[in-house]
Amino acid sequence: MFVQKGLLIVLSGPSGVGKGTVCSVLRKEQSDIVYSVSATTRSPRIGEVEGINYFFKTREAFQQMIQNNELLEWAEYVGNYYGTPRRFVEETIQQGKDIILEIEVQGALKVKQTYPEGIFIFLIPPSLAELKNRIIHRGTENDENLIRRMNAAKEELKMLKYYDYAVVNDEISKAVKRIQAIIEAERLRKERILPYYEQWLKEEL
Numbered sequence: 001m002f003v004q005k006g007l008l009i010v011l012s013g014p015s016g017v018g019k020g021t022v023c024s025v026l027r028k029e030q031s032d033i034v035y036s037v038s039a040t041t042r043s044p045r046i047g048e049v050e051g052i053n054y055f056f057k058t059r060e061a062f063q064q065m066i067q068n069n070e071l072l073e074w075a076e077y078v079g080n081y082y083g084t085p086r087r088f089v090e091e092t093i094q095q096g097k098d099i100i101l102e103i104e105v106q107g108a109l110k111v112k113q114t115y116p117e118g119i120f121i122f123l124i125p126p127s128l129a130e131l132k133n134r135i136i137h138r139g140t141e142n143d144e145n146l147i148r149r150m151n152a153a154k155e156e157l158k159m160l161k162y163y164d165y166a167v168v169n170d171e172i173s174k175a176v177k178r179i180q181a182i183i184e185a186e187r188l189r190k191e192r193i194l195p196y197y198e199q200w201l202k203e204e205l
C-alpha cells in the first residue's frame with residue numbers, strides 16, 4: 001500500500017478579498033484539508049489567537065527562524081514579516097494529507113520554485129471598489145494602511161498570470177464551492193496515480 005503525497009495548495013489574493021473568510025468556511029466544511037499556520041511580526045488583531053491564526057513573533061525571533069532555515073518561504077508585506085514554517089508543510093504532505101497555504105504573492109512564487117507541482121489559486125475581488133469596501137468594513141486598518149494595502153493590491157493583481165486558477169470571491173459560498181471543485185479535480189489527476197498504477201499492472205495475479 002503506497003501513501004500518495006498530499007496536495008500543496010497555495011491561496012493568494014489581495015488584502016481584503018476574503019481569503020481568511022473563505023478559508024475559515026473551507027476549514028469547517030472540509031476537515032480533510034490541513035491549514036498551514038504562518039509566523040508573523042504583525043500584532044494580533046482582536047479575536048486572533050496564537051497558533052490558530054498566526055504564530056506571533058518579535059522581529060528578532062522571526063529573524064532567528066530565517067537563520068535556522070525553519071521557513072519554507074518568507075516575505076515582507078506592508079512593513080511586517082510573514083513566513084511559512086517548513087517542517088509542518090513537509091510532514092503533512094508526506095503523510096498524504098492536503099495542505100493549504102494562505103500567503104501573499106512573493107512567498108507563493110518562492111514556494112513554486114520548491115514545489116512546482118503545487119496548485120496555485122488566486123482569489124480575486126469582483127472589482128477594486130468592492131475590495132476597498134471590504135477592507136473598510138472589516139475595520140482593521142487606519143487610512144494610511146488602507147492606502148498601502150490598496151496599492152499593494154494593484155501590484156498583487158498583476159501576478160495572477162503565475163497562478164493556475166482565478167477564483168472570483170463574489171459570494172463566499174460560491175467561492176468556496178469553486179475551490180472545492182479545483183481540489184476535487186486535482187486529487188483525480190492521472191499524474192498522481194500513474195506511478196502506482198504501473199506498479200499494480202506488474203503484480204502477478
Ligand SMILES: Nc1nc2c(ncn2[C@@H]2O[C@H](COP(=O)(O)OP(=O)(O)O)[C@@H](O)[C@H]2O)c(=O)[nH]1
Pocket residue numbers: 012013014015016019020038039042073074075077082083084085102103104105106107108
Ligand atoms: N509570504 C507569506 N505571506 C503570508 C504568510 N501568511 C500570511 N501571508 C500574507 O500576508 C498578507 C497580510 O496578511 P494579514 O496581515 O493577515 O492581512 P489580511 O490579508 O489583510 O488579512 C496576506 O496577503 C497574507 O496572505 C506567509 O506565511 N508567507
Ligand SMILES: Nc1ncnc2c1ncn2[C@@H]1O[C@H](COP(=O)(O)OP(=O)(O)O)[C@@H](O)[C@H]1O
Pocket residue numbers: 013014015016017018019020021022134135137138169170171172
Ligand atoms: N464574498 C464576500 N462578500 C462580501 N464580503 C466579504 C466576502 N468575503 C469576505 N468578505 C468580507 O470582507 C472583509 C475582508 O475579508 P477577509 O477574509 O478578512 O480578507 P483577507 O483575509 O483576504 O484579507 C471581511 O470583513 C469579510 O467579512
